[in-house]
Amino acid sequence: MKKLHQLWDGEKNLEKSFLKEIRALTEIRPRNIVKLYGFCSHHQHSFLVYKFVERGSLAAILSKDEEAKEMGWRKRVTIVNSVAHTLVYMHHNCVPPIVHWNISSKNILLDSEYEASVSYFSTAKFLNLDSTTWNAVAGTYGYVAPGFDFEENIK
Template sequence: MFTIWTYDGKMVYENIIDAIEEFDPKYCIGVGGYGSVYKAELPTGQVIAVKKLHPLEDEGITNLDSFENEIRALTKIRHCNIVRLYGFCSHSRHSFLAYEFLDGGSLGKKLSNKEEATEFGWIKRINIVKGAAEGLSYMHHDCSPPIVHRDISCKNILLDIEHNAHISDFGTAKVLKPDSSNWSHHLHVD
């Protein structure tokens, strides 16, 4: 039921569902195109982010492509500037992903708040750009096969309490396969 985490999956699943009271809206901290994100404090005191995927309106099933893309990408990579996936649940009742919780929120929220954006100096902004670039560079050059995010925006850059950047939301990511039509060893300029 709950995979990847180093604990008993059934117990973790129940702890998550209990912590957010069956996805009660009062625990919702964000809504995106593919799902809603909830803040869950587990009995151990650990705080995690839980992304529950939206069901498709026409068929009543979860958007499995996005779900599988995110799992495929995040199980292949470990980098300090990429959000960490703890586990996932694929069940007819609930399909969700469990991530590390980052206290700083998204860069988009930070910059859209005039007061916070004013206090958010250039040194912090440069460090965030550098962190995001390091995460992307890792995905493009140090992963085998390389991973392309395909949805980098300020809403998908999460910040920890020290304003370090963490790339998130890998629902549209693509794992490049050598010898396929999306792979090129050389850049040709005409």
């Protein structure tokens, strides 16, 4: 369950993020996206109710030495493949295409069999297929992909 505080009290960005996450999770259905069961919006608290994912986030597992050691290379490759297939689905098989913008180990959830699910769609962007240009810097705070040319891309 994800709880958001004071969603409707002048916090338009939180409201947009909440609605964007609901839209993304109800419009796309690949196997490796966390399942949204429902939501509740109230002026003080809003909730998103997801399928329970037993092992929690990849970040939490990797931060514990014993659990990280238990997750061998075969499991890690399976996780990477699951996330890659999910991204391919969102970029090429969704209409409109969706760009997640915040793939991190905190947003990859693992079930009891180490099956990965991508979560956290509040920053997702639905691409406008009618647009000929789109220029925005995207990525994790403090990091921009190597080779990104600010002079050429930001005007």
